[in-house]
Amino acid sequence: MQYNKSFYQIKSNETIFEKVKKEVNSIGYYSLPFQDTTNVKKFAKDVKQSHIAVIGIGGSTLGTFAIYQFLKRTNDFTKKLHFFESTDPTDIKQRVKKLDLEDTIFLVISKSGTTIETISIFKYLSSLVTMSKNNCVIVSETDSTLTAFAKQNGMQTFEIPKNVGGRFSVFSNVGLLPLAILGVNIDELLQGAKEVHNSFFNEDKYYDILMEKARFMIENKNRFNINVVFSYSASLEGFNKWYIQLWGESLGKININGTKQALTPIGLIGPVDQHSFLQLIAQGKRDKTVTFIKVANFEDDTKIPKNTLNGFDELTYLDNLSFAKLIDEQANATIQSIKDLSDIPYDIITINKVDEFNIAKLMYSYQLLTSVVGKFVQIDTYNQPGVEAGKIILKEKLNNKV
Template sequence: MQYTHNFNPTISDEDIFSEIVREKEDIGYYNLPFQDTAPLKEYAKSVKQSNIVVIGIGGSTLGTYAIYKYLKHSRKLDKKLIFLETTDPIDIQSKIQSIDLQDTLFIVISKSGTTVETVSIFKYINSLVVCDKTNTVIVTENDSKLNRYAQINGMQVFEIPKNVGGRFSVFSAVGLLPLAIVGIDIDELLKGAKKLHDAFFIKKDDVQERLLKKARFLVEYKNSFNINVVFSYSSRLEGFNKWYIQLWGESLGKIDINNTRQGLTPIGIIGPIDQHSFLQLIIEGRRDKTVTVIKVENFDNDLKIPAITLEGLEELDYLNDLEFSSLIKSQADATIEAIQNLNDIPCDVITIDGVCESAIASLMYEYELLTSLCGKFMYINTYDQPGVESGKIILKKKLQS
């Protein structure tokens, strides 16, 4: 992974790093790259169904979708992965109608085991097909009500560790189980995450330096640059953008130890599509945004613009024989140069190696680390979500009244 930036805050980060090392003893996501994947792979081999339906919401689906979206067109996968994650009735029906329910495995994921959206959808599925140990697997905490339901019905259960929050759970069974079942190499995923872990905690190389520097900058200048734009130059990263928005917003929008409201606003956009919309706001709008451009070095695709001349458009023949992958990389470089030439928009660039498991996992683990670092600099609890919980309480009262 290559990296460049145009900001350079210089303050010692030893204390923050020590805090993260201490936190690592209690917060479980840090150590997920070192888990034993054998039980997950063994179960995955036993699955005969062609359709894999994940029933969950938020942290139970977004990370898995991010990886699946990034890799699915570069892998020969013999199973289809579908996500039921909204109570929108049109979305539910349209997805259900597109698959054979008799040839479907349902993976029900809820850390608490009582997520309203998840249980509601699962109830609907139960009205359409018999859900039993042959076609349903549960992913939840070991003492949840959903776990009890699974035990009563003899269903296979995979545990979400209590010290792993939902939005940090993609490298647990939450993400690894469905991905392994459809044929994605979960060992390579963990290898990519472990590479970032070791670079930050053990080697203490440029990865540690740049993440500490970036986190400190984002927090120290949050009143000037409160909006953090991730500009991903690949449509395959659409899922990553959605995952980043949840990770950033739900983790960092908090009240700190001084009872002061904190937060950084995440925005995820896709290049080159948003060069024709949001880039205008970046270039000539208010200077309240940082920009992170994410490039893909190797698309593993040689699709070319054909060498043909269109009458009236001869002046664009310089595009002939150009690979689309080269075009999108040039578009990213042009955007980066346009931003950096202004000298008043904080901009950094992440170039990931290619379309493979280790590349997307490294990127996601890096953003988990960055989120934790920002939380430490802000003096907040990165891992709770009281604002979300208050809405759940209100919803429950409304539905029960």
């Protein structure tokens, strides 16, 4: 008699937690909040250029962009941060126009050191301005082709640890270097991540939150397989993009029993998407969970003025209302409408303040949540074989000039 199965037992929280704790010894992102930032801060302090050009893609840029976009509206950064990610030629040229090439420091970021998009853009920019130790820094693994190039040309290098995957690398040199040069307080970033780390591994507040959320998602994944993040701040659009990569690339896998796992991420911005995707959530198929993210303190008291337009007497309740209050009430109204339906699972995350500490707490908690969910569904959370297949095909086509 032979017996085969394509299902697995959902483990206890205690078992999953033990598995996560064992990963700490081999998966590098867990320890990043505790690193020494002295060298990064020292280098950043000496950068004179006014423009920072980050050349990278995916995990090499999305986390940095998420933090930058969240903080830039409430900070007067004296330097300008630019991202070169796409091989779209019109996009590249438009971004180059925003640079003063002679007043730019170029940060080339690639874990492998051979990322096609990154090296292609690097080669192009090198035709426009001479790359040297005075204006170019390499962030890569210590033994990559890119690092070897840097050493041959006397360029400064910063390491990406081999055990830190791209989409988990925002709190490594990948994110800390450009953000430190920009003027972000990277120690406060790491402090926010550290608070979540300690709370989780001490089985305190974040342990309860993340375990409960992960377990619900796994126990209900066949019914609610779409996970929507509904962020009520335009400054969180970058976070949404980062979350989509983190969630999709980490959890869209085949597990140890050969079963395809599919927890699909969607990122929305409120109130904009109240006028589009909310209709699908409210009256569409019940296959979605929703996480609402609110900002408690925008540190902005801009108000809707009174008596600037005639003929809107029915909207006088808007007079002298702050936009911060308005967007908060828009979030509350949407949440209430979902709550009243009684059959859509939702939760609410409130960011206390727009600063480094709080965005790091949010991002690190999502990294931990991703790891926990990965353990529940018994996959390798940190590889991406589906992505690698396309890279192999592309290289073969380009080599054959097809």
